[in-house]
Amino acid sequence: MTxxxxxxxxxxxxxxxxMEYVANRExxxxxxxxxxxxEGTMVILGNNSRPNVDPVAVGKGIRTKVNxxxxxxxxxxxxxxxxxxxxxxxKAGADTIMDLSSGGDIEGFLRQTIASTGLPVGTVPLxxxxxxxxxxxxxxxxxxxxxxxxxxxRHAEAGVDFMALHCALNMDVIDRLRRQGRxxxxxxxxxxxxxxxxxxxxxxxPLYARFDRVLEIAKRYDITLSIGDAIxxxxxxxxxxxxxxxxxxxxxxxxQRALEAGVQVMVEGPGHVPAHHIQTxxxxxxxxxxxxxxxxxxxxxxxxxxxxxHISSAIGATMATxxxxxxxxxxTPAEHLRLPTAEDVHQGVIAARIATHAGDIAKGxxxxxxxxLEMSRARKAxxxxxxxxxxxDPDHARQVRSARNAxxxxxxxxxGELCAMKVVSQYLGSDAVEGC
Amino acid sequence: MTxxxxxxxxxxxxxxxxMEYVANRExxxxxxxxxxxxEGTMVILGNNSRPNVDPVAVGKGIRTKVNxxxxxxxxxxxxxxxxxxxxxxxKAGADTIMDLSSGGDIEGFLRQTIASTGLPVGTVPLxxxxxxxxxxxxxxxxxxxxxxxxxxxRHAEAGVDFMALHCALNMDVIDRLRRQGRxxxxxxxxxxxxxxxxxxxxxxxPLYARFDRVLEIAKRYDITLSIGDAIxxxxxxxxxxxxxxxxxxxxxxxxQRALEAGVQVMVEGPGHVPAHHIQTxxxxxxxxxxxxxxxxxxxxxxxxxxxxxHISSAIGATMATxxxxxxxxxxTPAEHLRLPTAEDVHQGVIAARIATHAGDIAKGxxxxxxxxLEMSRARKAxxxxxxxxxxxDPDHARQVRSARNAxxxxxxxxxGELCAMKVVSQYLGSDAVEGC
Numbered sequence: 127m128t129x130x131x132x133x134x135x136x137x138x139x140x141x142x143x144x145m146e147y148v149a150n151r152e153x154x155x156x157x158x159x160x161x162x163x164x165e166g167t168m169v170i171l172g173n174n175s176r177p178n179v180d181p182v183a184v185g186k187g188i189r190t191k192v193n194x195x196x197x198x199x200x201x202x203x204x205x206x207x208x209x210x211x212x213x214x215x216x217k218a219g220a221d222t223i224m225d226l227s228s229g230g231d232i233e234g235f236l237r238q239t240i241a242s243t244g245l246p247v248g249t250v251p252l253x254x255x256x257x258x259x260x261x262x263x264x265x266x267x268x269x270x271x272x273x274x275x276x277x278x279x280r281h282a283e284a285g286v287d288f289m290a291l292h293c294a295l296n297m298d299v300i301d302r303l304r305r306q307g308r309x310x311x312x313x314x315x316x317x318x319x320x321x322x323x324x325x326x327x328x329x330x331x332p333l334y335a336r337f338d339r340v341l342e343i344a345k346r347y348d349i350t351l352s353i354g355d356a357i358x359x360x361x362x363x364x365x366x367x368x369x370x371x372x373x374x375x376x377x378x379x380x381x382q383r384a385l386e387a388g389v390q391v392m393v394e395g396p397g398h399v400p401a402h403h404i405q406t407x408x409x410x411x412x413x414x415x416x417x418x419x420x421x422x423x424x425x426x427x428x429x430x431x432x433x434x435x436h437i438s439s440a441i442g443a444t445m446a447t448x449x450x451x452x453x454x455x456x457x458t459p460a461e462h463l464r465l466p467t468a469e470d471v472h473q474g475v476i477a478a479r480i481a482t483h484a485g486d487i488a489k490g491x492x493x494x495x496x497x498x499l500e501m502s503r504a505r506k507a508x509x510x511x512x513x514x515x516x517x518x519d520p521d522h523a524r525q526v527r528s529a530r531n532a533x534x535x536x537x538x539x540x541x542g543e544l545c546a547m548k549v550v551s552q553y554l555g556s557d558a559v560e561g562c
Numbered sequence: 563m564t565x566x567x568x569x570x571x572x573x574x575x576x577x578x579x580x581m582e583y584v585a586n587r588e589x590x591x592x593x594x595x596x597x598x599x600x601e602g603t604m605v606i607l608g609n610n611s612r613p614n615v616d617p618v619a620v621g622k623g624i625r626t627k628v629n630x631x632x633x634x635x636x637x638x639x640x641x642x643x644x645x646x647x648x649x650x651x652x653k654a655g656a657d658t659i660m661d662l663s664s665g666g667d668i669e670g671f672l673r674q675t676i677a678s679t680g681l682p683v684g685t686v687p688l689x690x691x692x693x694x695x696x697x698x699x700x701x702x703x704x705x706x707x708x709x710x711x712x713x714x715x716r717h718a719e720a721g722v723d724f725m726a727l728h729c730a731l732n733m734d735v736i737d738r739l740r741r742q743g744r745x746x747x748x749x750x751x752x753x754x755x756x757x758x759x760x761x762x763x764x765x766x767x768p769l770y771a772r773f774d775r776v777l778e779i780a781k782r783y784d785i786t787l788s789i790g791d792a793i794x795x796x797x798x799x800x801x802x803x804x805x806x807x808x809x810x811x812x813x814x815x816x817x818q819r820a821l822e823a824g825v826q827v828m829v830e831g832p833g834h835v836p837a838h839h840i841q842t843x844x845x846x847x848x849x850x851x852x853x854x855x856x857x858x859x860x861x862x863x864x865x866x867x868x869x870x871x872h873i874s875s876a877i878g879a880t881m882a883t884x885x886x887x888x889x890x891x892x893x894t895p896a897e898h899l900r901l902p903t904a905e906d907v908h909q910g911v912i913a914a915r916i917a918t919h920a921g922d923i924a925k926g927x928x929x930x931x932x933x934x935l936e937m938s939r940a941r942k943a944x945x946x947x948x949x950x951x952x953x954x955d956p957d958h959a960r961q962v963r964s965a966r967n968a969x970x971x972x973x974x975x976x977x978g979e980l981c982a983m984k985v986v987s988q989y990l991g992s993d994a995v996e997g998c
Contacts, residue, residue: 364938430919430937432937434913445881462949488837488838499865517868518867530637
């Protein structure tokens, strides 16, 4: 007995318990959720065999979501450290977790992650395949087609809710990339592995050639496919080049097949995108890929912010959200330098939440600006307790303020006795004051 | 004997030593600098009586500049602390300093700042006037017209290169503000003081009514006027309201008078601006204010990021720069909470520099993207020494990397042995790899 996917239920006019649940969280009607899922502009992340998942909706017209990627590498693989990062991501307000473990007991880490959170969990199964290929055969390129599908099946059984799969990569795209040349060639790890494999064996990418098998597994578990652009640009100089757009055309074809198969699908995008390319990048994806949700990595508006890439990413993520991106993969201050710590994870999630919130205000998500209005009213009233509560990270805001202000000070050390409140309130009513 | 201003020299077809100097720094021709200054789309910050200033150009077609505001308040007024903040701002790469001291020996702090840096220094003379009015008369509203002009003269003599003066505020604007209502009324401190003064005395703003006297002083020292929008919005809900636009119309009139008088002038702008208002905000200023440079505070794209307002500001500053802003006043993580520390200053300058750089790439400033290209090439080559050198804050990048990587590791702990370099380099040439 095959269970139906949320997409199939939606098209049959059925409002599921999951649709009711996310409608309630998003404060929109269940019927609107159903319609959006039926047309493919929204997905609900939630593997139908995972009992402990709180489904999360991603797509048009609702709050933009933030993903926090955690996971081990071969250099750092401590179970406790991974749990710390997971807790940090949850506490900072991430909507989903990707476990990108690529070192140590990958499946053990994955099962621990899934058991420890109610958030939807995503993976890149190719990392496990590649890591095991090195252990088993001594080389990534020695992995077999069966190894790939076995890993996908195992992740599906473990309860993974969404998977980034590098299906939209074929010989045609690689040829185009080689003819064109690039500053940073391929920066997607999965894309790099598959490219190596394809060129070594002279064979087509199994995730592309056997996409029906991918669809069959995804459908069985109602896993949402995240069709990654395996050749996304890794430098702003490579943005919107022929290789990227060729890949995106291929993504569009696969999205159409997923939609036809009743499989939930979204598209994964860059990456390094200069600010003036962001709107075009989002519009191209929406247009070529049937308006399905767009999950972007950052985007990073400059290549030179190593150590501060959460800021570079927050800039790009705001503009991407504003232009229609639906789901933002955070970037931490550790990007390009090291595997993130729990504190890096915290910083990354907060920066991404500032960005998606600002972008949601700009794209007119109903109710988004209410939070700001409440904060500004608290500011005008000099209600410090409320200002701290309404801050994106209240513990941090409290700490910053208390370091240089008495708890009961009516103003703050920024202006001290020159707080203009004292001057203007008698003429214009009470005021908040800042800056110059 | 009156010296000419840079604007007057430029209009007379004369290329000054200052124009040559900034042309060399900006890598454009002196003639282009002269033309831009003649038409008013560019200013050179540099008081003609200050011997130790390195002139800085602000305006169209050249690198967007970053200002770091430092200064005491009545709660925190230590000379050493102020020097620490100044050093932090310089080391992080600020282009100018505003000394916004409002507590303690304000003129002493100002003279210390000017003596300790070659960067152009700006002030808001009204802060000193207000502080001394409280001490002398017991109330801000008791200050006299003469007190205001005396403070401006004293700052000019001290060598101040640019001044934010709340000239563009009159009874008409205040009436409009009162009739309309606002979430946060007036958040500009200077604007609040002047409003209190005007309503208390029932008299017009002397900085508006006697603008010719302002122009005369500015011209004598070639001080660049920064005509602040005294009633800029302090909440995104107030953005682009009638009061703001009425104020901007007034700014435009005063800008025209400054241009006619041969006084260098720029406009100071918000503040709290939702992302979808930024382009309109910049375009309105450019159009209403004769295309003179725009100096924006942030902008902040959300009100709820207290503790992280440098990030909210970096988002807005990128979009503002891209839309044509010429000069960004940084915002530190301490904004809305306390007077900044030296570390806050550092964080604020770095965030603003990331933003202006990303914006400069987007608006096509010649050569801006070269830095990114060099970084991406270093990344592709896995040249870690060069990557660190090219980072916006090399000391910080080095520290982040070394915390979890051996110094001589070819890859990083992000991917460990799964660095795709090893796989793809033999097929596509060497590659940099990141993310998934």
